[in-house]
Amino acid sequence: MTARSASILVASFLLIALAQPARHAEGETRIHLDYPDALLILDEGEETCRGKASVSMEAGRHTLTLYPPARDAQWLPPVIARPFELADGESLVIRPEGVHYLYISSIPSGAKIRLNASVAGNSPLALSIVTATDSTITLEQEGFVSRTLSLSEALSQGPHIVVVMDPVAGREVSPLESGVRDNSAFGLPGWFPGATLAYFIASTAVGFHYKARADELYEDYLSTSSIDRMNNLFERAEAMDDRARLFWVTGQAALGTTIYFFIQNYRSRKEERPVPAIQINLSPREGGSIAISFR
Amino acid sequence: MKKNIPPRLILIPALLLSIYGCKGRERANPLDPMNPETGGLPENFNAVAGNSEVLLEWTDLGFADLAGYEILRVEEETGESTIVNTDPIPPMQYSLTDPEVINAHTYSYTLFFLAPGGLPSPSVPDVATPDPTTVWAADFGSPSLRKISPDARDLVRRISGLSGPLDLRISPGGEAIWVADYFSGEARKYDLEGTLMLTLDRSAAGRGLPVCLDIDPRDLSLWIGGRSPDGVSRIDDLGTELAWYPSIGDPVDIAVNSSNGTTWIASRDGNAVFRKLRTDEDFTSIPGFSRPASIACDPFSGRCWIADERGITVIEEGGETAFRLEAFDSPRAVAIDLSDGSCWIAETDGSGTIHHIDPMGVLILSVGGFQAVTDMAVDPSTGNCWLTNVTSLEGEVVKVSPEGRILGRVGRLVDPEAISLLP
Numbered sequence: 277m278t279a280r281s282a283s284i285l286v287a288s289f290l291l292i293a294l295a296q297p298a299r300h301a302e303g304e305t306r307i308h309l310d311y312p313d314a315l316l317i318l319d320e321g322e323e324t325c326r327g328k329a330s331v332s333m334e335a336g337r338h339t340l341t342l343y344p345p346a347r348d349a350q351w352l353p354p355v356i357a358r359p360f361e362l363a364d365g366e367s368l369v370i371r372p373e374g375v376h377y378l379y380i381s382s383i384p385s386g387a388k389i390r391l392n393a394s395v396a397g398n399s400p401l402a403l404s405i406v407t408a409t410d411s412t413i414t415l416e417q418e419g420f421v422s423r424t425l426s427l428s429e430a431l432s433q434g435p436h437i438v439v440v441m442d443p444v445a446g447r448e449v450s451p452l453e454s455g456v457r458d459n460s461a462f463g464l465p466g467w468f469p470g471a472t473l474a475y476f477i478a479s480t481a482v483g484f485h486y487k488a489r490a491d492e493l494y495e496d497y498l499s500t501s502s503i504d505r506m507n508n509l510f511e512r513a514e515a516m517d518d519r520a521r522l523f524w525v526t527g528q529a530a531l532g533t534t535i536y537f538f539i540q541n542y543r544s545r546k547e548e549r550p551v552p553a554i555q556i557n558l559s560p561r562e563g564g565s566i567a568i569s570f571r
Numbered sequence: 572m573k574k575n576i577p578p579r580l581i582l583i584p585a586l587l588l589s590i591y592g593c594k595g596r597e598r599a600n601p602l603d604p605m606n607p608e609t610g611g612l613p614e615n616f617n618a619v620a621g622n623s624e625v626l627l628e629w630t631d632l633g634f635a636d637l638a639g640y641e642i643l644r645v646e647e648e649t650g651e652s653t654i655v656n657t658d659p660i661p662p663m664q665y666s667l668t669d670p671e672v673i674n675a676h677t678y679s680y681t682l683f684f685l686a687p688g689g690l691p692s693p694s695v696p697d698v699a700t701p702d703p704t705t706v707w708a709a710d711f712g713s714p715s716l717r718k719i720s721p722d723a724r725d726l727v728r729r730i731s732g733l734s735g736p737l738d739l740r741i742s743p744g745g746e747a748i749w750v751a752d753y754f755s756g757e758a759r760k761y762d763l764e765g766t767l768m769l770t771l772d773r774s775a776a777g778r779g780l781p782v783c784l785d786i787d788p789r790d791l792s793l794w795i796g797g798r799s800p801d802g803v804s805r806i807d808d809l810g811t812e813l814a815w816y817p818s819i820g821d822p823v824d825i826a827v828n829s830s831n832g833t834t835w836i837a838s839r840d841g842n843a844v845f846r847k848l849r850t851d852e853d854f855t856s857i858p859g860f861s862r863p864a865s866i867a868c869d870p871f872s873g874r875c876w877i878a879d880e881r882g883i884t885v886i887e888e889g890g891e892t893a894f895r896l897e898a899f900d901s902p903r904a905v906a907i908d909l910s911d912g913s914c915w916i917a918e919t920d921g922s923g924t925i926h927h928i929d930p931m932g933v934l935i936l937s938v939g940g941f942q943a944v945t946d947m948a949v950d951p952s953t954g955n956c957w958l959t960n961v962t963s964l965e966g967e968v969v970k971v972s973p974e975g976r977i978l979g980r981v982g983r984l985v986d987p988e989a990i991s992l993l994p
Contacts, residue, residue: 498633500686501638501692517596
């Protein structure tokens, strides 16, 4: 299984399927909810029905807001209220099929997201979509070329899609806008960590050289009986010690800087991963119940 | 939430590690004037007094460029200074004997390190006072015999291989040193160079564990007192037992009158003193003592000085009490100055005082500053009193002038129990 097919599988699990509304001419206009623990609100009123229920209503245009089961409400946005129209004698059946959840982010973020023609919000944005597969999602941002995706195209990329916006011709993109995080966050070039590491190695070696030289001079100091010479040797040994100390201290500082940059780089790479920290996958079991798994 | 690691968390330990890895140097050259321990004056030089000579010794300090040594002698009384060596002493030589000295004169010696093309660097001076006196001490704690320099400033020689020397005597002619080695049950005879000449095992060495001994200078026979079984035996110079006296319980000290051969023995458990005139067949008990500890005989007056728990008792050779001194607290040791018949007395452990008494029992002077004097001997040629003292830290030998001045002091012993000297 490739990574892409795996992501599609995950995406399909993430979809909380809501049954497509179906019209049935059975004499009475009704709405049938067949979605355990879900909350349905009609026409922005109070709670209309929950779980498995059937509500009679007047024919005509209505708006519908569906809240997923309470245990999912912490991360799933409610179904966007959508107007629909029922003729007299028609009924609408809502099942956990046909609702699509998407988490759309963009580079740069803040792009305006339209669902068909309606503005749904700015990226990043979580969407619960009850619509047909021919719906379109459009991202717009000033200075960037707008991107339009079909719902089926978006769903094929997974529940979390990242849209990279291309700048319009002739516009320079700042690193922050490009979303590319590198070591230049400190205003330093990318080769800087490598240079500090090399400096650490070199300065440590030079420091050891001076330390060995200082040891030799100190041994000479210990074994001389001439007071003039012993003063000279001791001072030179201390001078060599100072040099060794200087190289070691700066080398250690370079090592610390290198480690620091590596840690920061690792963290930034982690932050760029386009998956949430906890991914909750919902998949319908036989019998219509919702299974939750953590990945 | 993004959380940056503060760089100091990495840099500070790295800095400390660097500083630790490059510690400061010490001015450890012993000739370095800035050396905090020596101040540029190493203490590797020692002047050991002998008889009309001084042995000069020093240790190698490892100087690679040393040109040699030079030794300066200064006579303290006159201030006259002389270079001891006629030619420069080579770097690999570590001792020299100075024969150009006069006994009883004190000299200060300084070793100079000759650096190539530089000023010579001196050592810490050392002082020596040559003297003909030979002094040996028995160190029960080490256990060994230690020869002491005649100015009581140095330990000169060591004889080891003993088990627990409790007493020793140098024969009057300097032919031998006799030692009572308690735990081995042996009496041993060494020459003055430390060579073992004779060993008397338990069957002859007092027949018990030897505790005390003395030499009859007229025939060099040896008196040995021992325990288990208690008794005293007399042995000739070749180790043959001449007599055995089993009736003396727990003999702790023996004194032989060098002029007439009268033998005195302090019997601690018997609370008595035993006396045997040379013409007597056996010892005569003189009762009336309480655990006598030490005994000394004045060969000129014939009197015997006895230290017991009650004080000092002086007995005429005939056995009559001449006088008694009860002002002293359980004296531990007595020693007669043969030059004038005076006596040195050491009070018991803890008093820390010795007293000099004239032959009539009048106190001449007292000297404090000791802790537990275990034995004394007097040099009749100078009147100096030598004593062994055990402090809480170490054992020592101290030389005290007749005026009570400390002339010399040498430590590094463990538990010296006896001292003997040859003037």
